[in-house]
Amino acid sequence: MELRTLGNSGLTVSPIGLGLAALGRPGYINLGHAADLDQNYQVEAMQAHAHQILDAAWAGGIRYFDAARSYGRAEHFLASWLAGRRITPEEVTVGSKWGYTYTAGWQVEARQHEVKEHSLAVLWRQAQESLDILGQHLDLYQVHSATLTSGVLDNRPVLDELARLRAGGLKIGLTLSGPQQTETLRQALTITYDGRLLFDSAQATWNLLEQSAAPALQEASQAGLGIIVKEALANGRLTPRNDAPEFQSQRALLEQVAAQQQTTIDALALAAALAQPWASVVLSGAATAEQVHSNLKALEVRWDDEAAARLAPLLETPEAYWRTRDHLKWN
Numbered sequence: 001m002e003l004r005t006l007g008n009s010g011l012t013v014s015p016i017g018l019g020l021a022a023l024g025r026p027g028y029i030n031l032g033h034a035a036d037l038d039q040n041y042q043v044e045a046m047q048a049h050a051h052q053i054l055d056a057a058w059a060g061g062i063r064y065f066d067a068a069r070s071y072g073r074a075e076h077f078l079a080s081w082l083a084g085r086r087i088t089p090e091e092v093t094v095g096s097k098w099g100y101t102y103t104a105g106w107q108v109e110a111r112q113h114e115v116k117e118h119s120l121a122v123l124w125r126q127a128q129e130s131l132d133i134l135g136q137h138l139d140l141y142q143v144h145s146a147t148l149t150s151g152v153l154d155n156r157p158v159l160d161e162l163a164r165l166r167a168g169g170l171k172i173g174l175t176l177s178g179p180q181q182t183e184t185l186r187q188a189l190t191i192t193y194d195g196r197l198l199f200d201s202a203q204a205t206w207n208l209l210e211q212s213a214a215p216a217l218q219e220a221s222q223a224g225l226g227i228i229v230k231e232a233l234a235n236g237r238l239t240p241r242n243d244a245p246e247f248q249s250q251r252a253l254l255e256q257v258a259a260q261q262q263t264t265i266d267a268l269a270l271a272a273a274l275a276q277p278w279a280s281v282v283l284s285g286a287a288t289a290e291q292v293h294s295n296l297k298a299l300e301v302r303w304d305d306e307a308a309a310r311l312a313p314l315l316e317t318p319e320a321y322w323r324t325r326d327h328l329k330w331n
């Protein structure tokens with residue numbers, strides 16, 4: 001895979017990255033999560049499984065890896081893999097996130113899976129934890145799911161601390177979620193320190209069902225931010241795994257266009273994201289080696305205006321999209 005830079009950050013990334021949300025803990029919302037892990041939740045088994053997926057991603061040319069404090073032991077699994085394979089910080093780019101604390105107690109079902117708090121105390125604690133685990137490998141530290149209501153973009157002490165971390169050498173990003181990704185990103189683009197934008201990158205949801213953030217992502221890219229696309233497969237809804245009756249006609253359309261391109265629907269959906277001119281990295285959320293291989297086929301798909309026009313009817317309103325996402329079951 002040809003490498004590129006993440007906006008003006010100077011970090012080197014591959015066009016496809018690997019996210020570890022599905023790999024670090026027993027429970028997640030992606031459709032077939034339990035089956036992907038064979039329901040084996042021993043820490044050692046999950047670590048071995050994560051290492052197998054990381055090996056497949058590395059062999060396929062993936063050089064950006066995305067973790068978070070709240071993804072269970074994802075940062076630990078990534079760190080032990082980097083050490084075991086003797087991968088130096090120069091050979092890879094690693095991002096992580098602060099703002100949610102993992103509270104599921106290594107259970108698939110929990111009363112509360114994670115607790116969100118964008119306070120200075122949480123930033124201090126989690127930044128130290130991430131640095132202790134990932135050390136020199138940590139390149140990019142992102143606010144996890146910044147929203148207007150979380151207040152993080154108005155919290156001067158938190159922003160000052162992020163600027164201090166940046167002055168110390170980390171790159172600083174934010175991730176977005178929910179129907180107001182656009183408004184949140186535009187507010188983030190107004191925050192400057194010493195005449196420079198605070199944020200080096202933005203990570204946002206964009207896929208064939210939810211594209212409302214595209215104009216703001218274009219603006220952010222033009223302003224020099226690196227753009228990381230997440231949930232390009234709508235948490236598994238844009239994969240062969242989705243056999244929901246209410247998605248049948250959309251699935252048939254996806255299969256028709258995929259067949260025409262001689263590819264799979266997951267590769268087609270990832271290719272759509274890769275084709276966006278503002279996208280620096282598109283995350284694969286693969287939970288098995290087979291999914292890594294299938295997702296990487298996106299690089300061979302010829303995405304064109306005709307494919308875009310044929311799949312345009314898949315678009316949902318942001319409100320409908322995020323309502324469905326809110327109801328995905330942890331498994």
Ligand SMILES: NC(=O)c1ccc[n+]([C@@H]2O[C@H](COP(=O)([O-])OP(=O)(O)OC[C@H]3O[C@@H](n4cnc5c(N)ncnc54)[C@H](OP(=O)(O)O)[C@@H]3O)[C@@H](O)[C@H]2O)c1
Pocket residue numbers: 018019020021022030031032033034036066067097144145175176177203229230231232233234235236237239240241266283284285286287290291294295
């Ligand atoms: N707020 C945030 O900052 C935030 C939020 C979400 C995600 N992220 C980041 O984005 C990354 C990717 O997002 P995501 O994993 O949530 O969503 P995604 O990429 O939309 O979905 C990935 C899921 O699709 C399914 N899949 C992929 N290829 C498949 C195939 N060939 N056949 C069948 N199923 C297939 C797998 O789920 P199943 O097999 O389980 O169905 C896989 O876990 C995460 O790992 C994380 O790093 C960040």
